[in-house]
Amino acid sequence: xxxxxxxxxxxxxxxxxxxxxxxxxxxxxxxxxxxxxxxxxxxxxxxxxxxxxxxxxxxxxxxxxxxxxxxxxxxxxxxxxxxxxxxxxxxxxxxxxxxxxxxxxxxxxxxxxxxxxxxxxxxxxxxxxxxxxxxxxxxxxxxxxxxxxxxxxxxxxxxxxxxxxxxxxxxxxxxxxxxxxxxxxxxxxxxxxxxxxxxxxxxxxxxxxxxxxxxxxxxxxxxxxxxxxxxxxxxxxxxxxxxxxxxxxxxxxxxxxxxxxxxxxxxxxxxxxxxxxxxxxxxxxxxxxxxxxxxxxxxxxxxxxxxxxxxxxxxxxxxxxxxxxxxxxxxxxxxxxxxxxxxxxxxxxxxxxxxxxxxxxxxxxxxxxxxxxxxxxxxxxxxxxxxxxxxxxxxxxxxxxxxxxxxxxxxxxxxxxxxxxxxxxxxxxxx
Amino acid sequence: xxxxxxxxxxxxxxxxxxxxxxxxxxxxxxxxxxxxxxxxxxxxxxxxxxxxxxxxxxxxxxxxxxxxxxxxxxxxxxxxxxxxxxxxxxxxxxxxxxxxxxxxxxxxxxxxxxxxxxxxxxxxxxxxxxxxxxxxxxxxxxxxxxxxxxxxxxxxxxxxxxxxxxxxxxxxxxxxxxxxxxxxxxxxxxxxxxxxxxxxxxxxxxxxxxxxxxxxxxxxxxxxxxxxxxxxxxxxxxxxxxxxxxxxxxxxxxxxxxxxxxxxxxxxxxxxxxxxxxxxxxxxxxxxxxxxxxxxxxxxxxxxxxxxxxxxxxxxxxxxxxxxxxxxxxxxxxxxxxxxxxxxxxxxxxxxxxxxxxxxxxxxxxxxxxxxxxxxxxxxxxxxxxxxxxxxxxxxxxxxxxxxxxxxxxxxxxxxxxxxxxxxxxxxxxx
Numbered sequence: 001x002x003x004x005x006x007x008x009x010x011x012x013x014x015x016x017x018x019x020x021x022x023x024x025x026x027x028x029x030x031x032x033x034x035x036x037x038x039x040x041x042x043x044x045x046x047x048x049x050x051x052x053x054x055x056x057x058x059x060x061x062x063x064x065x066x067x068x069x070x071x072x073x074x075x076x077x078x079x080x081x082x083x084x085x086x087x088x089x090x091x092x093x094x095x096x097x098x099x100x101x102x103x104x105x106x107x108x109x110x111x112x113x114x115x116x117x118x119x120x121x122x123x124x125x126x127x128x129x130x131x132x133x134x135x136x137x138x139x140x141x142x143x144x145x146x147x148x149x150x151x152x153x154x155x156x157x158x159x160x161x162x163x164x165x166x167x168x169x170x171x172x173x174x175x176x177x178x179x180x181x182x183x184x185x186x187x188x189x190x191x192x193x194x195x196x197x198x199x200x201x202x203x204x205x206x207x208x209x210x211x212x213x214x215x216x217x218x219x220x221x222x223x224x225x226x227x228x229x230x231x232x233x234x235x236x237x238x239x240x241x242x243x244x245x246x247x248x249x250x251x252x253x254x255x256x257x258x259x260x261x262x263x264x265x266x267x268x269x270x271x272x273x274x275x276x277x278x279x280x281x282x283x284x285x286x287x288x289x290x291x292x293x294x295x296x297x298x299x300x301x302x303x304x305x306x307x308x309x310x311x312x313x314x315x316x317x318x319x320x321x322x323x324x325x326x327x328x329x330x331x332x333x334x335x336x337x338x339x340x341x342x343x344x345x346x347x348x349x350x351x352x353x354x355x356x357x358x359x360x361x362x363x364x365x366x367x368x369x370x371x372x373x374x375x376x377x378x379x380x381x382x383x384x385x386x387x388x389x390x391x392x393x394x395x396x397x398x399x400x401x402x403x404x405x406x407x408x409x410x411x412x413x414x415x416x417x418x419x420x421x422x423x424x425x426x427x428x429x430x431x
Numbered sequence: 432x433x434x435x436x437x438x439x440x441x442x443x444x445x446x447x448x449x450x451x452x453x454x455x456x457x458x459x460x461x462x463x464x465x466x467x468x469x470x471x472x473x474x475x476x477x478x479x480x481x482x483x484x485x486x487x488x489x490x491x492x493x494x495x496x497x498x499x500x501x502x503x504x505x506x507x508x509x510x511x512x513x514x515x516x517x518x519x520x521x522x523x524x525x526x527x528x529x530x531x532x533x534x535x536x537x538x539x540x541x542x543x544x545x546x547x548x549x550x551x552x553x554x555x556x557x558x559x560x561x562x563x564x565x566x567x568x569x570x571x572x573x574x575x576x577x578x579x580x581x582x583x584x585x586x587x588x589x590x591x592x593x594x595x596x597x598x599x600x601x602x603x604x605x606x607x608x609x610x611x612x613x614x615x616x617x618x619x620x621x622x623x624x625x626x627x628x629x630x631x632x633x634x635x636x637x638x639x640x641x642x643x644x645x646x647x648x649x650x651x652x653x654x655x656x657x658x659x660x661x662x663x664x665x666x667x668x669x670x671x672x673x674x675x676x677x678x679x680x681x682x683x684x685x686x687x688x689x690x691x692x693x694x695x696x697x698x699x700x701x702x703x704x705x706x707x708x709x710x711x712x713x714x715x716x717x718x719x720x721x722x723x724x725x726x727x728x729x730x731x732x733x734x735x736x737x738x739x740x741x742x743x744x745x746x747x748x749x750x751x752x753x754x755x756x757x758x759x760x761x762x763x764x765x766x767x768x769x770x771x772x773x774x775x776x777x778x779x780x781x782x783x784x785x786x787x788x789x790x791x792x793x794x795x796x797x798x799x800x801x802x803x804x805x806x807x808x809x810x811x812x813x814x815x816x817x818x819x820x821x822x823x824x825x826x827x828x829x830x831x832x833x834x835x836x837x838x839x840x841x842x843x844x845x846x847x848x849x850x851x852x853x854x855x856x857x858x859x860x861x862x
Binding site: 073074075076078081094095098108111112289290292318319331334335337339346349387388389390396402403404405 | 525526542749750768818832833834
């Protein structure tokens with residue numbers, strides 16, 4: 001006999017891009033954690049259900065962070081005066097190298113997992129380091145904390161420091177072992193094929209990774225056209241390729257389950273290729289400005305019909321909070337609005353909220369919004385600590401929380417239909 | 432007999448623009464709350480002093496918020512999808528009008544004062560509404576909370592809703608009464624002449640305000656060249672003036688104690704006039720992008736030798752946290768760095784931190800940094816809740832706190848040489 005659970009509160013979600021649906025004092029009915037429906041009045045048939053009344057609080061979908069580098073968590077918010085290359089040398093590589101120590105990995109990743117949950121992120125697509133054991137530790141910590149999604153063991157067999165480089169054979173062998181083991185061990189965290197980016201992967205490695213993706217039917221994530229030097233470097237490395245995207249495409253790594261981070265400098269033809277292949281663009285506004293890569297135009301990509309999702313891209317991004325990423329995406333788009341003489345409309349709150357919730361969920365084959373048949377991924381938001389205001393409809397309250405709130409406004413978190421316990425998920429640990 | 436107090440910890444301040452001075456495990460010696468000196472070793476003569484050991488924590492100067500609209504606090508973080516004019520109509524004017532009710536003002540301003548202190552801001556130059564009583568309430572609440580600086584009763588006798596418009600005579604009469612009373616009543620909060628901006632003040636009012644500023648020897652604050660429509664509007668209103676700045680200058684409102692908010696569209700000649708007159712520019716990066724006014728170039732103004740300070744400009748800005756404003760100024764400058772083909776250097780952490788601490792203090796005639804002879808304004812920062820890192824020199828830790836921290840990292844606050852008690856300053860109330 002299935003369990004009926006009912007959540008009552010001010011429900012806000014984004015079932016379509018650009019519009020918020022608000023059910024003031026509405027009901028979410030769950031059957032064994034699966035959304036049965038949203039209702040303005042509770043239907044008779046569910047009157048026997050167990051109601052959790054969140055009163056005046058907001059109930060919204062939880063966030064998806066579609067591009068983050070887990071091993072860079074210890075360097076978050078540091079070295080951002082440096083140029084990319086110096087930043088990588090002085091901070092990123094030395095930090096990532098530490099994850100050969102699985103004890104260190106366990107300490108850092110358990111804290112990272114707890115803080116993702118604290119910040120309301122229940123779906124991720126994360127980069128690990130190249131270390132197989134540490135990658136399994138990351139998957140384990142995320143799963144224990146209640147987070148779902150993908151984690152990738154990073155592959156790199158060239159153009160990286162000795163202690164962060166594998167031989168091609170080693171890289172492919174380790175990746176296969178990691179895939180096998182992670183598919184066995186984890187329920188909600190799955191492997192994703194992760195060539196770090198073209199400059200750090202030989203053609204032979206790329207070819208092998210393409211075959212592994214096909215053999216196991218796995219998704220793919222990598223970086224594309226993040227900054228000018230990188231784009232030029234890739235041209236030198238692949239004189240046979242007209243554009244960056246082709247260096248992934250020719251090895252079967254550029255399909256409908258591929259996440260490509262950044263795409264700041266993607267040309268019209270590169271964007272057309274992404275559209276044709278159904279590739280997903282991950283926009284990382286905080287990272288793009290912090291390491292001064294450039295300014296992506298989400299509006300143009302959306303107008304062209306590309307799939308766009310959002311990512312924190314820590315530690316290029318300096319915050320795990322998707323609230324900051326949502327407002328960061330809006331701010332970036334306002335800069336573009338100004339630069340185009342107000343011709344390119346900036347992102348609205350409803351649009352950016354959709355990208356951080358519904359769009360991410362869609363990548364995982366569910367949603368958009370609170371969709372019937374999906375396991376509940378939700379946050380309960382409490383703005384009672386904010387100053388009194390004359391503007392208090394639920395949509396205005398959501399906007400205010402996104403702009404001035406943080407994890408302190410998140411009172412409850414649901415993932416895969418289950419309410420996460422602060423103790424279990426580590427939410428108790430402050431950032 | 433004077434009281435010697437000694438603070439021990441990792442001292443970081445910005446005595447000069449662009450460079451942080453770090454005294455790891457250093458000492459700040461206070462005599463009756465006044466800085467006697469900074470020392471790496473405690474001099475014998477002070478060995479009898481009462482030492483407060485902050486151990487591994489950071490001790491830094493507190494923040495100055497040099498442009499904020501106190502009555503807009505209730506609308507913080509809302510309506511930011513709207514264009515300026517619609518935003519003013521739908522949110523700002525209706526909210527400001529509420530301050531005819533002094534009880535409402537008391538509730539809102541006591542919370543605002545507490546949250547400024549919570550966020551580490553101990554010096555302000557704030558706009559009130561045009562209401563004399565509510566303005567005195569604001570000054571009272573700020574003083575009680577331990578904040579120092581200036582507050583201005585806003586003047587507006589044209590181009591505003593009926594309930595937010597005074598006659599010229601009324602405006603000048605009320606302003607004089609307010610000045611007299613506030614000079615009598617308050618110790619650390621002083622009046623500042625505040626024509627809202629040229630479009631809302633008739634020439635007669637401007638003239639009268641110039642005379643009041645001269646008569647009482649008061650500083651001045653207003654808005655300058657914030658957005659394109661405003662600049663054009665001012666041109667229409669003052670066909671006799673070549674540029675916006677002259678509409679203030681001709682009434683004696685453009686001198687060495689004048690704060691001008693924004694200056695996004697200030698021409699070379701307008702900037703030269705500010706330099707000549709010693710006018711202070713208040714850069715409000717969060718507000719400029721939220722209401723999409725434009726992108727100011729702090730670097731150019733600094734290179735030309737202008738005085739530049741930072742402001743939150745709530746509620747155009749969506750956060751009271753000067754940490755957000757510091758990183759916002761850096762992000763804005765990185766956008767300019769990209770737009771100028773990397774010719775215009777972006778602001779470093781050390782530079783932006785100087786603008787939010789030392790530069791603001793200099794406007795008030797003290798500093799820069801922890802200067803001998805100044806009353807202590809300081810924060811004690813605790814980053815122990817952050818993930819372990821390989822990069823932990825004090826400057827790196829400060830950068831990390833500025834990028835990923837918030838009021839939770841601020842453990843103690845000193846203002847005017849006194850440690851603020853959470854209970855008194857209202858810091859206990861969450862944002």
